[in-house]
Amino acid sequence: MERIPILKMGEFLLVTIQVDMHDRLALALQDDLTQRIVDTSARGVLIDISALDVVDSFIGRTLGNIAAMSRILDAETVVVGMRPAVAITLVELGLPLHGVRTALDVEKGMGLLRKAVAGRRPGDGYRAQ
């Protein structure tokens, strides 16, 4: 079964979705990513969805879930590179992904992630937002 690669960059994990997401793939990513966060004790996760041009409510919800799970595991999550059509679809579906950080591209996302992680005191752990 195909899997979405999760790359480790220092204390961050980088996920680039380059294929069409289907439900099982999204669930596999959710499993893999949470596992990797625990294994590497990553401080931040960056999910690049710039190649994703179709989303449905399930994928949208899974993205939100992944972000919430990462936060519980003490890793900030930034979703970057969302296409206009995808953003409109998610809003129309009633999934504005509250509580997920977003940025325009990977570079800006990385900056946001660094700032977010630097702003936290070490061992601060999960805070309800």
Next chain:
Amino acid sequence: MSKLPDVLKRREAGILTEWLRELKQSAGLRGLPPNLEETCRAFLVQLAQASRNGNLTDIGKPEWNEMRHLLEELSVSRARQGDTPSETAGFVFSLKQPLFAAIRDEAKNIEEMAGETWMASRLLDSLGLYTTEVHQKGREDIIQRQQAEMMELSTPVVRLWEGILALPLIGTLDSERTQTVMESLLEKIVETGAAIAIIDITGVPTVDTLVAQHLLKTVAAARLMGADCIISGIRPQIAQTIVHLGVGLGDVITKASMADAFSLALKRSGYSLIRHQPENA
């Protein structure tokens, strides 16, 4: 078989004279349109030609093509001169009297006269109504074009500064416009890499629950792309309506004026404004 073509052929000159007199009598203050006589003659010629094919009921048939074309031209040129649709249709209807008189003179018996008159009347009715239809269609085309133009005009996205966009909204926000506005804003965000977008609603006449919902949708979509939105240009009455209606704008940043929003956007992007000289120096 109708005798209308024969009647038209034999009595053409008489009908034309009568018809012109009729038109002159009923002419309003504007007087008669130019080249009235040629128009009338062309109309009679077409009527005779088309009715020769035997079909006097359905003017949608190909043999009436030229007649329809003539009426379209007539309707358009009359509308341009400021005639109302009923005046244009009246032009066709005024042919009834001379035509019926000619039919009466030519008819052999009363049954034939009644039948022919009824046929001619129906025919002229549908021709007259056709001019009205053309008039209406012309109006609709104009309205549609203007709507499309307004749609284009009213969704400019302006780049105010490095990474700061402004979206001055003018007019009421319905679902269709929200879609266009949202699309052009998001496209521009991708294009310029902007981090902050100012949505200015000075030109939005009223904000009800629906408009507020559309605004929030736009803000949410921009946020998903990684850009923050500031809503500016909220007039006092609008602020009052928003509160009275209980419309929650959520945690969107709102500012009274575009200037305030811009200065906040600059601050957030790390710029600061310094005036080097006093104003009256």
